[in-house]
Amino acid sequence: MRKHEFTDDFDTFDSTPRGRMRRVRFDDDPQPQRSGRLTEAEKARLARARDDAYTAAEELPDGADRWSTWGDSEQGPHPRPDWLVTDLAAADTELGVLKTGKEADVFVIERAVPDGARCLLAAKRYRSGEHRMFHRDAGYLEGRRMRRSREMRAMANRSSFGRNLIAEQWAVAEFAALTRLWSIGAPVPYPVQRDGTEILLEFLRDGDEQAAPRLAQLRPERDELRELWEQLVAGLELFAVVGLTHGDLSAYNTLVHDGHLMLIDLPQVVDLIANPRGAEFLARDVANISGWFRSRGLPMTLSIRAL
DSSP: OOTTOOOOOTTOEEEOTTSOEEEOOTTOOOOOOEETTEEHHHHHHHHHHHHHHTSOGGGSOTTOOEEOOGGGSEEOOSSOOTTOOOOTTOEEEEEEEEEEOSSEEEEEEEEEOTTSOEEEEEEEEEOOTTSOOOTTHHHHHTTOOOSOHHHHHHHHHTOHHHHHHHHHHHHHHHHHHHHHHHHTTOSOOOEEEEETTEEEEEOOBOTTSOBOOBGGGOOOOHHHHHHHHHHHHHHHHHHHHTTEEOSSOOTTSEEEETTEEEEOOOTTOEETTTSTTHHHHHHHHHHHHHHHHHHTTOOTTSOOTTO
């Protein structure tokens, strides 16, 4: 079983470095790969940086910032969308900042093969350990475990090493949740790849290549409002099918893309079973988003069904 693969097989076994067999717990979280105090992804990134120091800048296409990192990253699920550029000859060009936040910044990147295919991606980059991170992380982290007690202590004490672990754990958790949700048809953007604390995602845009608007920006008519509500309920039901809730749902992290409601910003995704406050987070998600719809004039006589 791959490290980041979810399984419902409670009897799966994994070989330890000493050759002993260990039962894999069904609720083990996907873990960042690490050796010592550097993750394997961070070591690979440092190696690439050293290699880049010996690469002449003119070898990159004009304006490009780096070669594609696709081959060195944890990659998104199959079937992969037709629009996605996976050619290792592609280069990434940063086009600008899409969003800044306390935990991460989001940039727009164009990935293109010279004189060939191209696509736009959203690059979500979690802030490094010197920043104040995840001011409400304690409740969300309940039910998430690192397998090493030293790492758990570092995270609990919020040491520099611990804050870096937290940052990577949020990135790992978000990418794993997006992969799981996209694979069952939930309304989330396609998770392209994860490299350390950077996640590349499908860039949801309108016809003018601008970012799709947040739900909070819209003033939908009554019929459209009802349709979006029904889409939301269906989406939350799909989350619940795999035992998850968003954890911080609002009209500000919900986009409307070509008439379809899409849920974004999932680092704080909550496991409804493993987290002892899972039901509380689900109830809060429903209350927050239904409050927005109610304030726009939608009668809350609509059934939330399984929720």
